Amino acid sequence: MQFVVEYLLKAKEIAENNANVPAELRDNLQKALDIACGLDGYLEQMSSQESEPLAELYRKSISHDWNKVHEDGKTLFRLPVTCITGQVEGQVLKMLVHMSKAKRVLEIGMFTGYGALSMAEALPENGQLIACELEPYLKDFAQPIFDKSPHGKKITVRTGPAMDTLKELAAMGEQFDMVFIDADKHNYINYYKFLLDHNLLRIDGVICVDNTLFKGRVYLKDSADDFGKALQDFNQFVTNDPRVEQVIIPLRDGLTIIRRVPYIPQLKSTVTYDEVFRGVQGKQVLDRLRLDGKVAYVTGAGQGIGRAFAHALGEAGAKVAIIDMDKGKAEIVAHELTLKGISSMAVSADISKPEDVQKMIDDIVSKWGTIHIACNNAGINKNSASEDTSLKEWDQTFNVNLRGTFMCCQAAGHVMLKQGYGKIINTASMASLIVPHPQKQLSYNTSKAGVVKLTQTLGTEWIDRGIRVNCISPGIVDTPLIHSESLEPLVQRWLSDIPAGRLAQVTDLQAAVVYLASDASDYMTGHNLVIEGGQSLW
Numbered sequence: 208m209q210f211v212v213e214y215l216l217k218a219k220e221i222a223e224n225n226a227n228v229p230a231e232l233r234d235n236l237q238k239a240l241d242i243a244c245g246l247d248g249y250l251e252q253m254s255s256q257e258s259e260p261l262a263e264l265y266r267k268s269i270s271h272d273w274n275k276v277h278e279d280g281k282t283l284f285r286l287p288v289t290c291i292t293g294q295v296e297g298q299v300l301k302m303l304v305h306m307s308k309a310k311r312v313l314e315i316g317m318f319t320g321y322g323a324l325s326m327a328e329a330l331p332e333n334g335q336l337i338a339c340e341l342e343p344y345l346k347d348f349a350q351p352i353f354d355k356s357p358h359g360k361k362i363t364v365r366t367g368p369a370m371d372t373l374k375e376l377a378a379m380g381e382q383f384d385m386v387f388i389d390a391d392k393h394n395y396i397n398y399y400k401f402l403l404d405h406n407l408l409r410i411d412g413v414i415c416v417d418n419t420l421f422k423g424r425v426y427l428k429d430s431a432d433d434f435g436k437a438l439q440d441f442n443q444f445v446t447n448d449p450r451v452e453q454v455i456i457p458l459r460d461g462l463t464i465i466r467r468v469p470y471i472p473q474l475k476s477t478v479t480y481d482e483v484f485r486g487v488q489g490k491q492v493l494d495r496l497r498l499d500g501k502v503a504y505v506t507g508a509g510q511g512i513g514r515a516f517a518h519a520l521g522e523a524g525a526k527v528a529i530i531d532m533d534k535g536k537a538e539i540v541a542h543e544l545t546l547k548g549i550s551s552m553a554v555s556a557d558i559s560k561p562e563d564v565q566k567m568i569d570d571i572v573s574k575w576g577t578i579h580i581a582c583n584n585a586g587i588n589k590n591s592a593s594e595d596t597s598l599k600e601w602d603q604t605f606n607v608n609l610r611g612t613f614m615c616c617q618a619a620g621h622v623m624l625k626q627g628y629g630k631i632i633n634t635a636s637m638a639s640l641i642v643p644h645p646q647k648q649l650s651y652n653t654s655k656a657g658v659v660k661l662t663q664t665l666g667t668e669w670i671d672r673g674i675r676v677n678c679i680s681p682g683i684v685d686t687p688l689i690h691s692e693s694l695e696p697l698v699q700r701w702l703s704d705i706p707a708g709r710l711a712q713v714t715d716l717q718a719a720v721v722y723l724a725s726d727a728s729d730y731m732t733g734h735n736l737v738i739e740g741g742q743s744l745w
């Protein structure tokens with residue numbers, strides 16, 4: 208746009224000095240100029256503002272005397288400050304990292320690190336960014352500012368020619384989710400080929416390439432500029448490459464976004480083009496765990512394991528009804544899900560009461576039309592020596608843990624049998640396999656063994672009508688309950704019984720419920736998935 212503005216200003220000057228130019232032409236020139244001049248400022252104002260470390264990096268970069276640095280022999284090349292990625296492009300890169308859920312990013316050509324830090328800000332805590340930079344001076348310049356940012360620790364700067372670093376990374380079998388190419392233009396094509404030929408970019412990974420419009424010189428016919436030519440060849444090469452999809456965005460000097468796609472050569476090939484290769488219904492394994500469009504409920508979801516299950520199912524894409532006896536708790540968890548952009552509803556139900564169970568199913572169906580995933584998790588645990596266990600305790604435990612779970616399975620099953628599809632996941636317990644000790648909990652252990660048998664029976668009876676029924680048996684889970692005065696002294700004892708050396712966290716169970724709720728587990732039914740850190744094996 209800067210060039211368009213310059214040409215328009217020149218044209219305006221000519222027009223103003225020429226009395227023969229009609230007023231209408233001057234007016235139109237001015238309008239074109241206003242549009243062109245206003246764009247960059249507007250983009251900056253309307254895009255998210257940079258963080259303080261990025262603002263500092265920008266201020267220091269543009270006020271630094273790069274000519275003097277070069278004249279003093281501290282850099283090999285005279286570095287033009289205009290090559291810095293600014294706020295808007297930085298925001299675009301950051302957005303792309305978010306959108307592609309990248310965890311590992313490679314930057315080729317770091318300069319003072321504006322792009323690197325922008326992208327690092329979007330990486331998860333354990334994300335990593337490797338920045339290749341020719342000039343060691345720039346690493347020393349950027350590092351103190353990286354150190355001020357909470358995201359700086361994700362960045363590792365590798366100095367030297369980028370191609371050498373790429374070779375080292377390839378030799379180590381490294382792979383990246385996103386690459387930003389922004390170094391010497393003549394080598395763009397070599398970097399690009401190397402990345403793809405040596406598998407440094409994962410399938411579906413993204414390469415962003417800066418300056419690919421190069422002030423229009425890539426498409427201007429009379430341009431004989433060396434860089435323009437190199438970029439023209441690069442753009443053409445990418446366009447002809449069947450391994451990728453790409454688009455050029457006219458942002459600043461042009462930003463090409465390239466996605467690596469699975470490529471199956473047409474010619475005689477050793478590739479077996481089956482579902483293993485291309486994914487079931489074209490979906491690779493992680494996509495087969497997605498629950499988009501599915502309707503789920505979780506009982507006992509107001510806290511603990513149920514709450515973790517509800518978050519997990521929602522994160523995987525399902526709408527989730529939060530069922531709890533305590534309406535207030537159900538509403539809080541439903542609100543948590545809403546904050547994460549997950550559709551949810553809160554329902555209060557005591558699952559030991561048949562009328563509550565039926566009402567909860569009806570409420571969900573009337574709001575969302577159906578139920579695909581029933582997560583029957585609510586349960587209670589009471590302790591007493593067997594010789595003292597009262598019938599009241601026995602009945603209360605069984606009414607919730609076994610009779611309640613059965614009623615939920617049956618009521619949800621009626622909806623699922625009608626549609627020929629459903630996933631039921633019951634929460635059993637490691638106590639269905641072993642007798643946890645030293646605490647005494649006869650009715651709990653027995654009821655949970657019943658949940659496993661209920662699961663096995665329904666799982667086999669309904670499988671031919673599209674319903675899978677499985678259960679999860681957690682070991683001892685670290686919930687506030689465990690830290691009560693009466694149970695706290697037992698924790699040390701339990702720990703010595705657990706090969707994993709720690710109690711389970713509710714998050715340890717989340718992937719299992721998503722797996723059992725997803726199409727990836729379609730061949731699994733009547734299964735008791737035990738997650739107890741090895742405790743039942745000792």
Ligand SMILES: C[S@@+](CC[C@H](N)C(=O)[O-])C[C@H]1O[C@@H](n2cnc3c(N)ncnc32)[C@H](O)[C@@H]1O
Pocket residue numbers: 286290291292315316317318319320321322323339340341342345367368369370389390391
């Ligand atoms: C356009 S600037 C990079 C701007 C940077 N990406 C940002 O976000 O501000 C290009 C950088 O590439 C570096 N560079 C040039 N040739 C290189 C090479 N062969 N290997 C590594 N870095 C190189 C230059 O020293 C310069 O710092």
